[in-house]
Amino acid sequence: MPSHRGKAGDIGRIPFGPFAQFDLDLIRYFKHCPRILPECGAFICALCGATFWDIASLKDVFKGIPLTDSRFSSRQKALLVAVTFASCGAAAQAQSASTNWMGYANPLQGTNSSGGFSRGNTLPLVARPFGMTDWTLTTGEGGWGWFFDPNARAIQGVRATHQPSPWMGDYGYFSVMAQTGKLYMKPGARASTYRPDESVIAPNYLKVPLRRYSTTLEMTPTERCSVFRVTFPKNELGRFIVQMEGDSRVQFDQQKGIISGFTRTKPDGSPENFACYFTARFDRPWKRVLLANEDKVNESATQVEGNRSGAAIEFESNEPVVMQIGTSFISTEQALQNLQSEVGTRSFDAIRTQGQQVWNENLGRIEVDGGTTEQRRTFYSSLYRAHLFPRMFHETDAQGKVVHYSPYDGKVHDGVSYTDNGFWDTYRSVYPLFALIQPERYGEMITGFLQGYREGGWMAQWPSPGYRVSMPGTHGDAVIADAVVKKIGGFDVKEAYAAMTKHANQPSPQRGAGRNNIADYLKYGYMPGSVSETLDFAYDDFCVSQVAESLGLKDDVTKYRQRAMNYRNIYDPKVGFMRAKNAQGEWRAPFNQYEWGGPYVEGGPWQSTWAVQQDPAGLIALMGGKERFIAKLDQMMVEPPRYDVGGYGNEIHEMTEMAVTHFGQYGHGNQPVHHVLYLFAAAGQPQKTQYWVRRVMNELYSPDGFAGDEDNGEMGSWYVLNALGMYSLCPGRTEYVLGSPLFKSVRLRVPGRPNLTIQAPTNSDKNVYVQKVSLNGKTHEPIWIDYADLAKGGTLRFDMGAKARERDYSRTPELLPHSMSK
Template identity: 35%
Template sequence: MNVNQIDTRHATSNSFELSRGNCFPFTTLPFGMNFFAVETHEDNWWFHPEAKHFRGLRLSHQPTMWAGTKGDFCSVCLLPYTRPTKGLKSVSYSPERSEFHPHYLKISQPNNQLETNVVPTEYGAVITMTSPQDQKGVLVSFPTSGTITKVEDKVIEGWSDQLHTHGKVPLKLYFHIEVATGVANWTRRDDDTYEIDFQDTPTVELRMGTSFISSAYAVKNTPVEPVSKLQETAANLWNEKLAKIEVTDLDQTKVSTFYHNLYRTFLYPQRLYEFDETGEPVHRDVYADEVKSGYLYMNNGFWDTARTVYPLYSLIEMEEYPKILEGFLNSYKESGFLPKWLSPEDSGGMPGNYVDAVIADAAAKGIRMDLMPEFLEGMLHSATVQDEKRSAGRSYCAEYLEYGYVPQDMHESVNHTLDYCYSDYCISVVADKLGEVELAKKYADQSMNYRNLFSKEDGFMVAKDREGNFNENFSPISWGGDYTEGCAWQSSFAVVQDIQGLINLYGSDEDFEDILVRLGNSKPAFTVEGYGHVIHEMAESEYNGFGQINVGNQPSFHLPYLYSYIGKPYYAQPLLKQAINRLFSDGWQGYPGDEDNGSMATWYIFNSLGFYPFCPGHDEYLIGMPNFDQAVLHLANGKDVSLTTEMNNPQQQFIHRVTESGETYHKSFIAHDDLVAGMNLNFELGMVPNPRCFDQERPFSMTKK
């Protein structure tokens, strides 16, 4: 699918009460430092696709809708106008006549006879305004905070800074705009906005360069090539990414949905590095406020993305992924802790420390092994050193080490405990790869601490107090409090490193099957004790209607694959087919919940292809349910993985037979080494389950059956 067919308004119709993606319509380059979008509102939800008015073209670094009104740091808003709309802070536009694409943005204002085009570059953009009307200009404002420092004949300069900061100093974005036809006049209004009129000409061209380093770098980063060439470059860069996976299907809506998701997997993390005069990468250390060498990235929540995004990069994205890993290591060197939620520095959001999973997954696949000794140092630091503010690293590290679990008086104690156990496993993986045998064993043993919270009586992971007593008021449908964005139903199975050990706690395969059947067949009921009100994830779980398997949020991403561990993967096949085709679309309400930095888009990518990285940090993918007549992954190593599906109709909801290069394939999982060597998988679908399709060899678990 060509980039011209991607509409960036995908999944942008949302509200505080219900998320259908909570996305923005970003025009940018893959992993671009700046995003460009239309601003239609003032609040967190500053774009809606049905709005008939807009407040300007917004240069954005928005990491998530939930970062707050100041979460879009270092942003600048440019509202184009002609004489009839001069002085207005919001003007009408026609979304029907406008075009929203990754590589260019066109805004049509019919009543104003004005068309504005934006073409993104690596560190800036070219904006052209065309109209027969005279007195064209822009109203410049700052959604966060900023100022214009210079307006000359053909130059506008200024900066925008970061108010929502956890570092020592706010980050500052410098911008330099060259006006081909010149500035006529400008005024600063009382509301800290700037009206800048340009010399009369049918077309005004603005060439914008930006930098987090200096105004001189902003000048250096200003594009000089013709607009047509820049747009061609942007299109080529996007088409190269979209061509990494080819899917074909009789249902073209499915194909369109796939590529809209693939576009979103290459937005985050955003580059926070630039290039010096010698072509070497440099960046601003957001803690020391100094310019340093090397790569750096921003805007990524690892609690979300570690589960899906980076395993996909390990297969198809070797241009940027090695640099991204190096950037994460630089974050550790400069902050003192491995990052949890970069926005742009570590905001400390969400439980656990899921960057450990990214590191372990790379180590398991032999990616950037040169970085692993320092990464292991950082992982151990987070596992043993308590941050005074309880923000960086493991928020409740001291209590976890003392009790073997996080006590109930600590916020979201169950999820913190289970996530720390998973991180312990990840540490053991990296230590083992580096030959640290004793260290690997220590953390492998510590990863079994999840057993401390399993209540045999309740059949769930239940919070404990400091005396070792389980919560007497436990309810499996009570959201929040002890759990993160869910209840015991979603959280109790967050032991991806040791599902067989979890089965043993339940007693047997049959006992585990009983709880999994209840998981899928229970009503999506909830109570609100932990939050005191209905949060949007509750509403989405009820609205989506997939029992207690809330695939609209990250804690449930792996739940359909639990059935593989009792030798019955066919239980999950209709569930996955229904979820992929009922809950995802290429429209304005494209997701069953928050998309979150590419995490849900990549969940869709994997699951629509028919395999899934159940436990990042282990080099194995579980077979799910393919959704396309044919798909080809062009792997980063030059090999191809071909997947074809026979009888791919809505009523065929089960896998009847799998072959690889013509030979029957009986395993319910695929090893990474086999996948990257190139495979030719054929799936024959059927109307009823075939219990003999796969053998009884179970996927990886630390505890063996």
């Protein structure tokens, strides 16, 4: 969705309401010319693409013009009032039956990124929530990483993508493009100029005028399919191009009017038979089909196989041509079955409308009132990001049975499957958010993740789509433990526990599964040479203990809780940080508090020392008590953002992103510090948590970008939870620590549960400090709230003020977040 501002002097017509045109001076003064965009329910400038996301935002622009301004006549002032309140009021009335939360979401958020500097490293995904196949514009060739650049002005096609992160790469991908004139198969040669201000990129809908071809391409997705509608110039031959990547095959059936095929683009370690299949059909007969390999056309072939197989399907039509295309990881026949069940005979507009409804049903589980338009846009853009991953990897066959291709053993099995998730990132915020708003989906996801354990023998660390090597720890443990303690249900807890205890104790021969060098960790009580792995393993052991407790396994509880205290083995009081030891128990030397890499993953001592979510009280004691602990946290927030590249050998983007913000050594652009601000609360100073989280929300998030890699919804979920006024300091526990809510009122509407209303009526930019909290009319003293209380619904009220409220918690430690040490 375009969101840039217009330039002074923009003029044009307003095609809504009773007025046809502003006076020229008035338009030049406002610099905007709004119109209603039906697909998204937003007001869009017809000339410059500036976006007004609701009636309030439109009024925000108008209210800055004083009605006493002598440059405007009485008629102009009356017109201003009429447009602001009459025309906009009519639009508001039309929206009142079903608020279009999707209209706030900006799929371009975070896309203006590169490998050297991330504002999210996202793609503008047009998709259904948790859909198996997503769709995105592509402006560059290649299957790795950064194939969409929002600053480019030529597109090569619309890609069917399964990329969860540019660092993981894409798989099972292919492209669709529309074209007139001479046939060009090569992506760079066929590219067409487009103008973002003429285009629409919404969660459910894509519209791009291709200026080179005088053609308009539209697309709307389902979970595993999509529908394209292309309007070619009248009396000209038009064509669709469907092009696979890598080892692939494409064929067509003239009698059935079907194009089908597959691509075997896949990550390392995938089964040999891995493929993404497609089947496409059209709403009218084609004139001819040309097949190609390596961009070379074979005019007589009905099937081609090799590298970059593709098809050019030509039409003579003065009406828009519709292509329906289904995808599958099982077969071309299953792709057709997916097409039949998800699209059938429904029209393009019916699918688009359904997509909007589905997105509004999911995003509307949180209804926000208050805040600025930018805050609401940031909120729902972040919530949209949280609903993209993990992706479903299962399909429904012709008999109505749920089945899936296994990326672990290459076979087709019954049941659900989910993939594309970096647990090292997502356990921190995504799943605590899902527990609140997607509890039924959460349990199903764990069942899907356990397929890796059933079919490959181990639970994947970073499934994409199968085993991938990336990041330390086995933080799927936290995802499971959080669901168990919150009684989410929907999965086999005993089976999950068996998967957890296997990788907690046994070396894994499978790359991308298990804990690296687990034997050394068990022998020494720490990982020689590694701070990050020691801390991650200790936290994961705590999560194992939580599940053991739910199963009544007392001996296991004792065993894993003892292991969860191993963090104490690598704290060096002389330097005041967690520090690596070798196998002989000697500290790694020399020590440099600013050095990244080596013992620390994507950080250094400042960013990594705090990863003891399971035992804040123990960490506080280890670091010399509350006063010294808080002083260290205070220092972190103001310490110059200096860094030495250390073991990385060069500046990585996380270093850059920390250095350009104004939060000291607190590098919010990467996940290891995302819980740290809540350690202030754990130490008895929640007012500092409130101050800093509000600053992070206001300064490091926007509708356009993030402070660093968004990472499968984690960065977005952090914002959503904090905007609600809470955060899960320790996933695997039932508590959410209270922060500083962003909006005056929020309502959580989850099917099957009572509504939960979160109120902060005195909230404002200045009133960031919590004065009092009440739950259902009764004073709530703890600075945390239990999940069970949130799930019961009711009203959680924050009374906010401009002055920090300080309190001594030394005699009431039960009011502080829980720790293993108390």
